[in-house]
Amino acid sequence: MAQRVMSPQDVQEAYVQKKDRLVNAIDSTKSILENIRVFNREEWVVRYPQLSDKSDKKRPSGRRSLSFADDPLSETEVVLKQDTTHSISLSTVDENAPSESSEQSLSSDFHVLRLDLKLGINGSTSTSAASLVSQLEKASIANLLDERIANSLAHVDKLRLRVEDTSSKVLVTGDLNAGKSTFVNALLRREVMPVDQQPCTTAFCEVHDAAENDGVEEVHVISEGATYDIKDSSTYTRASLEALEDIVGDHDNDTPQPQRMLKIYLSDTRTPSESLLNNGVVDISLIDAPGLNRDSVKTTAVFARQEEIDVVVFVVSAENHFTLSARDFLTTASKEKAYLFIVVNKFDGIKNKEKCKRLVLQQIKELSPRTYEDSEDLVHFVDSAQALQPFTANPAFDDLESSLRSFVLVKRSKSKLGPVMTYLNNLLCDIELLAGANKIVAEKELEQAKKELEEVKPVLEKMKKGREGLEEKLEGVEEEGVEEAAMKAKTIIAQALDRVGEGKLGVSSLTLPSYPGLLNVLDYAREVRRTLLASLDLAVKQAEDEARVTTSGGVDKIKALAEEYLPVGVERNRRVFMPEAMFSAVRKGNGKDKKSMIKRRHSGQHTTIVAGGLAGLGIGLAQRPELLETTFLDLFDVHHQFSLHFGDHSSKALVKANSDDEETPITALSLLSVGLGTLTMVGGQSFGARGLIEGIVRISDVWSNETAKKWIAPVLGAVTIGGIVYLVLELPNSVPRTVGRRVRAQVLAAAAEKEGEGELEFVDGHVGRIGKETRKVLRLASWDLKSRFNNALEERAGEVKEKEDTEKRAGRAQEWFGEVGEKTRGVRGWLVVDEESGEGELEVLQV
Numbered sequence: 001m002a003q004r005v006m007s008p009q010d011v012q013e014a015y016v017q018k019k020d021r022l023v024n025a026i027d028s029t030k031s032i033l034e035n036i037r038v039f040n041r042e043e044w045v046v047r048y049p050q051l052s053d054k055s056d057k058k059r060p061s062g063r064r065s066l067s068f069a070d071d072p073l074s075e076t077e078v079v080l081k082q083d084t085t086h087s088i089s090l091s092t093v094d095e096n097a098p099s100e101s102s103e104q105s106l107s108s109d110f111h112v113l114r115l116d117l118k119l120g121i122n123g124s125t126s127t128s129a130a131s132l133v134s135q136l137e138k139a140s141i142a143n144l145l146d147e148r149i150a151n152s153l154a155h156v157d158k159l160r161l162r163v164e165d166t167s168s169k170v171l172v173t174g175d176l177n178a179g180k181s182t183f184v185n186a187l188l189r190r191e192v193m194p195v196d197q198q199p200c201t202t203a204f205c206e207v208h209d210a211a212e213n214d215g216v217e218e219v220h221v222i223s224e225g226a227t228y229d230i231k232d233s234s235t236y237t238r239a240s241l242e243a244l245e246d247i248v249g250d251h252d253n254d255t256p257q258p259q260r261m262l263k264i265y266l267s268d269t270r271t272p273s274e275s276l277l278n279n280g281v282v283d284i285s286l287i288d289a290p291g292l293n294r295d296s297v298k299t300t301a302v303f304a305r306q307e308e309i310d311v312v313v314f315v316v317s318a319e320n321h322f323t324l325s326a327r328d329f330l331t332t333a334s335k336e337k338a339y340l341f342i343v344v345n346k347f348d349g350i351k352n353k354e355k356c357k358r359l360v361l362q363q364i365k366e367l368s369p370r371t372y373e374d375s376e377d378l379v380h381f382v383d384s385a386q387a388l389q390p391f392t393a394n395p396a397f398d399d400l401e402s403s404l405r406s407f408v409l410v411k412r413s414k415s416k417l418g419p420v421m422t423y424l425n426n427l428l429c430d431i432e433l434l435a436g437a438n439k440i441v442a443e444k445e446l447e448q449a450k451k452e453l454e455e456v457k458p459v460l461e462k463m464k465k466g467r468e469g470l471e472e473k474l475e476g477v478e479e480e481g482v483e484e485a486a487m488k489a490k491t492i493i494a495q496a497l498d499r500v501g502e503g504k505l506g507v508s509s510l511t512l513p514s515y516p517g518l519l520n521v522l523d524y525a526r527e528v529r530r531t532l533l534a535s536l537d538l539a540v541k542q543a544e545d546e547a548r549v550t551t552s553g554g555v556d557k558i559k560a561l562a563e564e565y566l567p568v569g570v571e572r573n574r575r576v577f578m579p580e581a582m583f584s585a586v587r588k589g590n591g592k593d594k595k596s597m598i599k600r601r602h603s604g605q606h607t608t609i610v611a612g613g614l615a616g617l618g619i620g621l622a623q624r625p626e627l628l629e630t631t632f633l634d635l636f637d638v639h640h641q642f643s644l645h646f647g648d649h650s651s652k653a654l655v656k657a658n659s660d661d662e663e664t665p666i667t668a669l670s671l672l673s674v675g676l677g678t679l680t681m682v683g684g685q686s687f688g689a690r691g692l693i694e695g696i697v698r699i700s701d702v703w704s705n706e707t708a709k710k711w712i713a714p715v716l717g718a719v720t721i722g723g724i725v726y727l728v729l730e731l732p733n734s735v736p737r738t739v740g741r742r743v744r745a746q747v748l749a750a751a752a753e754k755e756g757e758g759e760l761e762f763v764d765g766h767v768g769r770i771g772k773e774t775r776k777v778l779r780l781a782s783w784d785l786k787s788r789f790n791n792a793l794e795e796r797a798g799e800v801k802e803k804e805d806t807e808k809r810a811g812r813a814q815e816w817f818g819e820v821g822e823k824t825r826g827v828r829g830w831l832v833v834d835e836e837s838g839e840g841e842l843e844v845l846q847v
């Protein structure tokens, strides 16, 4: 207690410092809490940690299992450390680190921010709590936490007001006639309170600095039942200081009166360093309570318990020592409030002062041991009446006064700042725990996001790079396939058509019918025609089959590209390419092929590609009646012979045909020449066209000769008969040729009619159709792959974006919670200095 000589200024300064530190701490805590709320709302759902410290013998001390209210089953082993400032820090367990043995029993639960999440009746077992709590969503827990923080903020606001409130009340009480009023007057250095040898104080007289009442000295008698408000004059009646004696003593002592409350405003002219009321730090008000008697002990005891009473000054007469009621009160009060200041009054009149002191202290020791321990500060032997004498030195009373001032301030920091500090300290602990746990979550999430990004990002990059290549390759496959199919088709069909034109079969798999004899020559011609047409059909079919093979190859290539370009986990096209479904629409008319036509297998997850054919472009020639019609012309093709030799344009109009034939000059047109033309056709091989024409011209010369007219007719007749015979004999060979030529021409004509242009539309039409069909299938397959690829790309991009966002958010949260932890530790640092103070020592204030 060496520091008790500390000057009142020092005490005040220390108090002010402490108060300021506390206010700063409150403000910092508030801002931290507000930031947490904002962060919780805008950036990161703050998780509510649960630390279980199940007594696990194997678990090194300080280790806890960290889980979260919204996810009670995920447990992380953490180390809970408390440093010299009692600051809590959480860190994940480093298995390699040596386990430190910490003897401290660390609190691992929330004090202030605790959420009552245990909904069950016996929610104490972690399993039942876990199962109940797991039903709570992360967000709703965060909301609960937010609410809790909001409440706590409101409370902190109240605490701040309390800390900043500089008013402090000193209750003066004691036995009847102990000299309480005299003591109060001595403190005020004025005779304000009525003093009488008879017990006179019947009201609680609260003395304030007149500054609080605009400098006016007066008495406010608080109306019964009203809550005093200096600004509301209806709650009290005014009276002058002079009337005080009347008010206080204005009744008969025999009838108990309800305790009245008075406010007395006094100006204290002394300097703040001398004045108790106007001390510049706290607005102390003195309350002169009625003397303790049977009726008022309780009232006074209740009064003493009130929060705003910082110090209880107990006045006891040195002459009487402690009466029964005094003992009663002291016992109660010392239990309630450990801070009692005892004034042993009327000491001047005591003869054996040492004995008196000894006896009084002995009694105090019994009644309030803690007061006894600090008796040098807390027990004063004075004479108040003496102190009131002007111009008299009274060191004992001066010492009392100085002690009382310090005591008021120290007790004040105990009673007002202490609880605030404790609350704040607990709150800061909670924030540290919250920040520490959330930092760990953020770290984990960050790691997870990083790990996932490491997997997803390269895939995305590869896809991005591969995108153009894939498109190019797909285009290549399509073009190549179409080109190949078209080329093959062209070769096959054109060759077949040329062969048919020469009277040969378009494909080798068929055989021409054998010649049945002259009588059935027309049937023969019809049969030849049909076979030739069928061979053309087959050629087209062959071309289609080739296209199927080509397309199939293309589809396989696209599949290979899918394997190459689509990342793992993306669903491949599960459709199965069915080559027979290509060109299927054309086949519709063909009963035989119906089965192989369009097979849609709904079984399983396979669906067939249905490639529609191009209807009507010449396939199924052998079924077309207009082409099957066999006429005389199939036996003797007059038009052909005519155009062969004279190349007439009009004949060309009739038979849009063979442009390979060499152009011949146009001469006169006659039936004869047609006939001769027929001949020419028959003997085509041996005579040669030009020779024959020359012959005809020579014959025409003979025609004009008169003598020749006589023999020419029979000669001509014989030649004609011979020719006919020859023609008939030649029929088995000539029919296929004639029919073939006609068929080729007709087919070309029919196709051309359809197309309305160009002569080679039969071949080109089929080639175009086959190419188109091939393209259709390949395009569908590449489109599928492309869309799969693009979807996958988009998905990966989205995933990467999401992961990157998570990474950013978690990174920020980790940093942020780290900062909060640091800040919180800093704020706690300010408090700890104060917290370490002992019980009621003045030295605390010497920080």
Ligand SMILES: Nc1nc2c(ncn2[C@@H]2O[C@H](COP(=O)(O)OP(=O)(O)OP(=O)(O)O)[C@@H](O)[C@H]2O)c(=O)[nH]1
Binding pocket: 175, 176, 177, 178, 179, 180, 181, 182, 183, 194, 195, 196, 197, 198, 199, 200, 201, 202, 289, 290, 291, 292, 345, 346, 347, 349, 382, 383, 384, 385, 386
């Ligand atoms: N000699 C001496 N007399 C004192 C002292 N203090 C008070 N007295 C006398 O004791 C009597 C009672 O004093 P009060 O101050 O009225 O006592 P109180 O405790 O306020 O009385 P109640 O309020 O009625 O209980 C008065 O006659 C005072 O003059 C003191 O220090 N020395």
